[in-house]
Amino acid sequence: MTQRTDVVVIGGGQSGLAAGYHLRRLGIEHVILDAETAPGGAWQHTWDSLRLFSPAQYSSLPGRLMPVQQGEPYPDAAQVVDYLTDYEKRYELPVRRGTRVEGVHRDGSGLRVETDSGPWTARAVIGATGTWTRPFLPAVPGRRDYRGRQLHTVQYRSPSDVTGQRVVVVGGGNSGAQIAADLAHAGIDLTWVTQRPPRYLADDIDGRALFDAATARRRALDEGRIDTGGVASLGDIVAVPPVRAARDAGLLNARPMFTRLTPTGVEWADGTRAEADSVIWCTGFRPALAPFASLRLRGTRGRIAVDGTRAADESRLHLLGYGNWTGPASATLIGVGRPARDAARAIAGLLA
Numbered sequence: 001m002t003q004r005t006d007v008v009v010i011g012g013g014q015s016g017l018a019a020g021y022h023l024r025r026l027g028i029e030h031v032i033l034d035a036e037t038a039p040g041g042a043w044q045h046t047w048d049s050l051r052l053f054s055p056a057q058y059s060s061l062p063g064r065l066m067p068v069q070q071g072e073p074y075p076d077a078a079q080v081v082d083y084l085t086d087y088e089k090r091y092e093l094p095v096r097r098g099t100r101v102e103g104v105h106r107d108g109s110g111l112r113v114e115t116d117s118g119p120w121t122a123r124a125v126i127g128a129t130g131t132w133t134r135p136f137l138p139a140v141p142g143r144r145d146y147r148g149r150q151l152h153t154v155q156y157r158s159p160s161d162v163t164g165q166r167v168v169v170v171g172g173g174n175s176g177a178q179i180a181a182d183l184a185h186a187g188i189d190l191t192w193v194t195q196r197p198p199r200y201l202a203d204d205i206d207g208r209a210l211f212d213a214a215t216a217r218r219r220a221l222d223e224g225r226i227d228t229g230g231v232a233s234l235g236d237i238v239a240v241p242p243v244r245a246a247r248d249a250g251l252l253n254a255r256p257m258f259t260r261l262t263p264t265g266v267e268w269a270d271g272t273r274a275e276a277d278s279v280i281w282c283t284g285f286r287p288a289l290a291p292f293a294s295l296r297l298r299g300t301r302g303r304i305a306v307d308g309t310r311a312a313d314e315s316r317l318h319l320l321g322y323g324n325w326t327g328p329a330s331a332t333l334i335g336v337g338r339p340a341r342d343a344a345r346a347i348a349g350l351l352a
């Protein structure tokens, strides 16, 4: 039997919850459908030692500050899961877990949302499916011939995954640096490889500055001023305490990107090689937009063209939390609040 509501939010991570908060404030009937069986979105699945690059006060959704842990400014993932669990309870957000959305289709004046537990119809849909379920691996020659183990950030949990192994970590962002530091502290035989030399933010700069830089960039572009360069102008890696400690101890010595994988390791352009039992690809993510493929919306680079958060070619669809293209710093805890508010307001206008 088809169920009806005004708005279906797809995804019950932080972005979906921020959407729910603002829809509720505006009195808009909605449901949040989430494929996970427990709260917390992607934060349930990250590696054990992950530290947020943003301190607790700068990692909050609208309405409720994330509690600060005594003596530890940077929360771990478990703390975020606790915070999100509490958040959805506190605001009585209507999350239906264990419900996977398979496709969104036009249906008269509304949208039909097909799920693995029956269809919904809605007058508008908010996509908040995140990126975690779409890990990206670059096309590097020899990847198929390599006989060792290949993991992506999403599969790595702790150094015990690779005890006694020779490991190559690929990636010069926060994930690559944190995982390389995790392995280095555990004494794993590590080769860290980055496309360009690692660029650490100054030790006293963290996620706060990233958020400010993303906002300043969007403002400059909106006002037709020169591109400030945004986050990229500051550096790639926040020196959270474990990363700083490993770097200062001389344990994080990055090598340039290799040119190919061999069956037993990696090889650089000058012919030098490193043998590797495992390669961990910390090479990022793509937006999880498969449920919207059926709408055939135009876009480039695996995205959907948007005007703010609204899909440019489908006014009943809003996208939240995928990156700067859906709002400055919208893929962060603190950054998703404003685009979520804008999306809820636009939908209120549409429903009126």
Ligand code: FAD
Pocket: 010, 011, 012, 013, 014, 015, 016, 033, 034, 035, 036, 040, 041, 042, 043, 046, 051, 052, 053, 054, 059, 099, 100, 101, 102, 128, 129, 130, 131, 132, 133, 174, 175, 207, 288, 291, 320, 321, 322, 331, 332, 333, 334
């Ligand atoms: P997710 O948390 O991925 O939630 C999406 C939800 O949608 C999931 O529950 C998923 O199961 C569900 N879903 C997906 N597809 C479907 C479907 N078809 N049907 C139903 N449900 C579906 N941000 C910060 O603010 N500070 C940090 O320090 C920070 N550190 C980060 C470190 C790492 C390693 C990563 C990867 C990200 C970090 N971020 C940080 C960025 C950001 O906060 C996260 O990426 C965040 O998880 C994005 O939230 P989301 O709700 O958009 O997506």
